[in-house]
Amino acid sequence: MGILRMGFTVIAVIFFVTVGDSRAQSPSPEEKGLEIAKEADRRLSGFGDCQEIFTMTLRDDRGRSRVRRMRILTLEREDDGDWFLSIFDEPADVKGTAMLTYSHTHTDDDQWLYLPALKRVKRISSKKKSGSFMGSEFSFEDFSSMEIEKYKYKYLRNEPCGDLDCFVSEWIPTYAYSGYTRMMVWHDLAEYRIQRVDYYDRKNKLLKTLLVKGYQLFDEKYWRAMHWIMENHQTKRSTTLEYSEYRFGVGLTERDFDQAALKRAK
Amino acid sequence: MHTSKRVSLAHLAILILLFNANLAWAIELTGNVGAEFQHFYKSPVRSDQKSNNVSVSAEAELYYPFPDSKDSITFTPFARIDQNDSERSHVDIRELKYHTVHANWELRVGIDSVFWGVTETSHLVNIINQIDMVESSSGEDLLGQPMVLLTLVRDWGYVDMFLLPGFRERTFPGRDGRPGSRVLVDNENAVYESGAEEKHIDFAMRWSHTIGPWDLGVAHFYGTSREPRFDPLVSKVNPYGETVLIPIYDIINQTSVDIQATFESWLLKLEAISRSGQGDPFFAAVSGFEYTFPDIASLGVDVGIISEYLYDERDFQPMNNDLALGVRLSLNDMQSTELVAAIIQDVENRSRSFYLEASRRMGDSYKVSIEMRGVGNVAPNDPLSEIEADALIMIELGRYF
Numbered sequence: 001m002g003i004l005r006m007g008f009t010v011i012a013v014i015f016f017v018t019v020g021d022s023r024a025q026s027p028s029p030e031e032k033g034l035e036i037a038k039e040a041d042r043r044l045s046g047f048g049d050c051q052e053i054f055t056m057t058l059r060d061d062r063g064r065s066r067v068r069r070m071r072i073l074t075l076e077r078e079d080d081g082d083w084f085l086s087i088f089d090e091p092a093d094v095k096g097t098a099m100l101t102y103s104h105t106h107t108d109d110d111q112w113l114y115l116p117a118l119k120r121v122k123r124i125s126s127k128k129k130s131g132s133f134m135g136s137e138f139s140f141e142d143f144s145s146m147e148i149e150k151y152k153y154k155y156l157r158n159e160p161c162g163d164l165d166c167f168v169s170e171w172i173p174t175y176a177y178s179g180y181t182r183m184m185v186w187h188d189l190a191e192y193r194i195q196r197v198d199y200y201d202r203k204n205k206l207l208k209t210l211l212v213k214g215y216q217l218f219d220e221k222y223w224r225a226m227h228w229i230m231e232n233h234q235t236k237r238s239t240t241l242e243y244s245e246y247r248f249g250v251g252l253t254e255r256d257f258d259q260a261a262l263k264r265a266k
Numbered sequence: 267m268h269t270s271k272r273v274s275l276a277h278l279a280i281l282i283l284l285f286n287a288n289l290a291w292a293i294e295l296t297g298n299v300g301a302e303f304q305h306f307y308k309s310p311v312r313s314d315q316k317s318n319n320v321s322v323s324a325e326a327e328l329y330y331p332f333p334d335s336k337d338s339i340t341f342t343p344f345a346r347i348d349q350n351d352s353e354r355s356h357v358d359i360r361e362l363k364y365h366t367v368h369a370n371w372e373l374r375v376g377i378d379s380v381f382w383g384v385t386e387t388s389h390l391v392n393i394i395n396q397i398d399m400v401e402s403s404s405g406e407d408l409l410g411q412p413m414v415l416l417t418l419v420r421d422w423g424y425v426d427m428f429l430l431p432g433f434r435e436r437t438f439p440g441r442d443g444r445p446g447s448r449v450l451v452d453n454e455n456a457v458y459e460s461g462a463e464e465k466h467i468d469f470a471m472r473w474s475h476t477i478g479p480w481d482l483g484v485a486h487f488y489g490t491s492r493e494p495r496f497d498p499l500v501s502k503v504n505p506y507g508e509t510v511l512i513p514i515y516d517i518i519n520q521t522s523v524d525i526q527a528t529f530e531s532w533l534l535k536l537e538a539i540s541r542s543g544q545g546d547p548f549f550a551a552v553s554g555f556e557y558t559f560p561d562i563a564s565l566g567v568d569v570g571i572i573s574e575y576l577y578d579e580r581d582f583q584p585m586n587n588d589l590a591l592g593v594r595l596s597l598n599d600m601q602s603t604e605l606v607a608a609i610i611q612d613v614e615n616r617s618r619s620f621y622l623e624a625s626r627r628m629g630d631s632y633k634v635s636i637e638m639r640g641v642g643n644v645a646p647n648d649p650l651s652e653i654e655a656d657a658l659i660m661i662e663l664g665r666y667f
Contacts, residue, residue: 058600066600066630092666093633094602095296108530110476118406119381123481127531128560131568135600177560202564259476260372260417260424264336264365266294266329 033153033169040192041146047222049075049252053245054086058136061236066091068134075257081105081145083257087265098265100257101126103145114262121259130179137208137230137239139179150175156184161195164188180207191215193223201234208232218248292333297326300664306444311655312508314442321348325360336367342410346401351443353453354400360410372417377410380428382472382483383537384526385552387574387590387608390537391522393487394470396434403445403639403653404621409434423475423482430468433490436513441504445639445656449496450510457500458490459516459543466490466517483524491518495544518543531558535574548579554590570594572608584649587613601627615645635662 027035056068069090075083081103088097096116103109109126129141144150151171159168166186173180181204186196194212201207214226228241255261304319323346330339342361348354363376380394389405394413401407414429438451460466468489475482494513501511520541527534538551554574562569572592576585592608603626611618622638640657641650 060600090630091627092296092631093298093627093664095666110479110528119379119408120383121381122384123476123526123528123533125528125531125533125558125560127558128568130561130564131596132566132598135598135602179561179564255369255419258419259474260367260419264338264367264372266331266338 029155030153032155033171034148036155036167036169036187036192037151037153037171038148040187040194041148043192043223044146045076047076047219047248049073049250050246050248051250051252052243052247055242055244056134056136056138057240057242059238059240066135068136073252073256075252075254081109081147083254084145085257085261085265096266098262100259100262102257103147105147105149109144112259112262114265119263121262127177129175129177137232137235137237138241141173141178141180142210142230151183158189161186161188164190164195166195191223193225206233216246218246222248292330294329294331295326296329296667297324298664298666299324300662302660302662304444304658304660306656306658308655308657310444311446311448312441315444315446316350316442319348319350319444321346321354323347327361338365339363340365348400348443351400351440353437353440354443356400356437358398358409360408362410370419372419374413374415374417377412378415379408379410380413380415380426381408382485382522382524384481384524384533384535385537385554385574386535386556386572386592386606387554387610388537388552388576388585390539390550390552391483391485391524393485393492393520393522394428394430396436396492398437400437400439400443409437423473426470426472426474428468428470428472430470430489431465433464433466433468433515435464435515436492436494438513441506441508445653445658448652448655450504450508451496452502452510452512455502456494456513456515459514460490464490479528481526481528483522485522485524487518487520487522489517490515491520491541491544493544516544531560533557545580550578550580550583552576556594558594566598568594568596568598570596572606576610582649584619585610585612589613603627611643612645612648615648617644617648617650618642619650631666633664633666635664636660637662 051071051073054070054072058066058068067090071087071089073085077083084101086099088094098114100112101109111124111126113122113124115122130139133140133143151173154170156168156170159166166188169185171183171185179202180199181202182200184198185194187193188195193215196212197210198206199208209231211229212225215223216226217223224243224246226243229238231238300323302321306317325342325344328341332338340361340363344360345357346355359377361378363374363378365374366372381392383389383391395408395411397405398407398409411430411434412432416427418425435456438453439446441450458464466489470485470487472483472485494515496511497514500514501509504510518541520539522539525536533556535555536551536553540549541547552574554572556570556572558568558570560568570593572594574590576588576590578586580586588610590608590610592606595605597603605624607622609618609620619641625633625635627633637660641654644650644654
């Protein structure tokens with residue numbers, strides 16, 4: 001009797017421990033995918049403001065290349081998407097053109113374009129998500145600010161990625177007008193930095209691969225990648241993106257991201 | 267004494283040289299040069315007007331940002347030399363301004379250009395600068411305007427306060443110039459309502475604000491009308507025996523609103539003005555929409571559909587009760603190929619005008635632009651009949667630096 005009782009208790013304990021354990025130790029693939037995305041996002045935030053030079057080299061299938069250069073100012077927002085001011089420097093015919101973006105977590109981004117030849121500020125539709133950004137293999141949505149709510153996540157596996165080990169997750173855009181049915185995202189285990197993204201088009205065929213390289217640590221806290229290579233498997237075109245002169249905490253304020261600032265951006 | 271003075275002068279000269287060298291180093295130069303060919307495919311009104319025309323233009327922007335501040339000086343001269351029209355050969359200072367930026371205000375002093383408005387086929391509320399009509403009849407090329415512009419930055423929007431000393435007359439094509447008008451306009455003997463003539467000091471104020479999807483502007487202008495009035499009785503006869511109208515510039519009060527609402531792929535637009543002081547007080551408005559189909563068939567091409575209704579209470583206006591339909595194409599390719607075209611038709615007499623503008627980058631620093639403008643189905647008494655003969659096709663090659 002005593003033994004029976006003891007045996008029951010043991011079984012009960014084992015049962016609760018294992019069930020409880022399995023709940024704590026192995027979350028569903030969806031939960032784990034979300035946790036990875038959240039951790040990656042957490043490690044990218046808290047920088048306040050930054051500015052950098054952004055150089056894109058566009059290569060077509062015949063190997064011809066073109067350069068696009070712009071400066072980007074970013075202001076981090078606490079409870080909503082970040083603010084961006086992008087000022088174009090090259091090619092020369094669009095020099096001085098500037099774009100102001102207030103990204104939002106739950107609604108469409110607000111976007112204004114300043115055309116220096118006409119001295120005109122134009123509010124533009126931010127629905128243009130899947131279209132090419134300046135003729136490159138990057139689309140507008142590839143640059144939109146990362147918000148957790150924009151995707152559904154699913155962790156798939158761990159696997160080596162170059163010299164590192166990576167989590168591999170599937171991201172499915174939840175916003176309208178995306179050019180992608182899904183993305184496969186590789187984050188390294190050590191720092192949760194994106195190493196690679198495979199993009200699948202609306203017909204669920206592999207469209208593009210992004211390789212993210214040259215991570216540098218700023219202010220001992222923020223990892224930022226200096227080289228991005230986007231290859232389009234369907235058109236055989238590619239775009240290389242280089243960031244340079246990255247500066248954090250330059251003291252930018254809301255006044256550097258208003259319409260008056262947009263009009264005087266040079 | 268003599269020597270020391272010479273030394274100090276030499277020092278001064280070196281200092282000035284060094285300072286200038288630093289300054290020259292800090293000045294940013296951008297600009298473009300362009301060569302343009304125009305073809306007029308209809309017979310001219312006057313026998314001296316040619317079917318083909320070549321012209322060249324240059325614009326440079328010298329920008330000096332003051333170190334350790336957001337203040338700057340900008341100087342933008344522009345020049346065009348035209349083969350056939352001496353009135354179109356002209357030089358203008360588009361900008362020469364000092365701009366100072368502070369936490370809640372900005373000030374511009376000098377010559378500058380300002381654009382107000384949201385619609386595509388007409389620029390009704392835009393009034394600060396005179397239109398450079400010899401450059402283009404689109405109303406998008408503006409002459410530099412002397413101004414003091416104080417901008418207040420508040421939580422409830424921007425307030426722009428303009429003091430506008432000095433008026434610029436509208437530039438009209440000469441007798442040989444095309445595109446011109448059957449009606450000739452005198453560019454030298456304008457008549458002013460104000461005794462101060464072109465020295466009348468004008469004022470304007472504009473409040474603008476963004477509230478969610480709404481971009482709003484309300485403005486008032488008091489001063490010399492940028493748009494001249496014509497009176498058949500105020501004219502002269504030129505040596506060819508033709509009547510030349512003399513522009514009359516009245517003192518006007520104009521209140522305007524411009525509104526754009528941006529909902530997903532819809533842009534809803536309104537511009538409206540109420541003007542008094544130029545004949546009977548009148549009201550005019552443009553309103554419509556632009557809807558964009560982004561990334562059509564996953565080809566990366568954006569297609570926008572534009573429709574606007576144009577109303578003007580005045581009788582003899584080319585766009586007094588007209589409907590515009592247009593299309594905008596952006597290929598989003600490496601060459602940034604773009605096209606916008608529109609047809610504007612009078613609802614009553616069906617007279618119409620059209621334009622097409624397209625551009626494409628070539629290499630890194632060239633851009634080729636094509637433009638077509640013309641009218642069709644013109645009723646005999648419609649103001650468009652005056653420009654019926656000067657439909658044009660134009661190609662321009664620009665080099666940007």
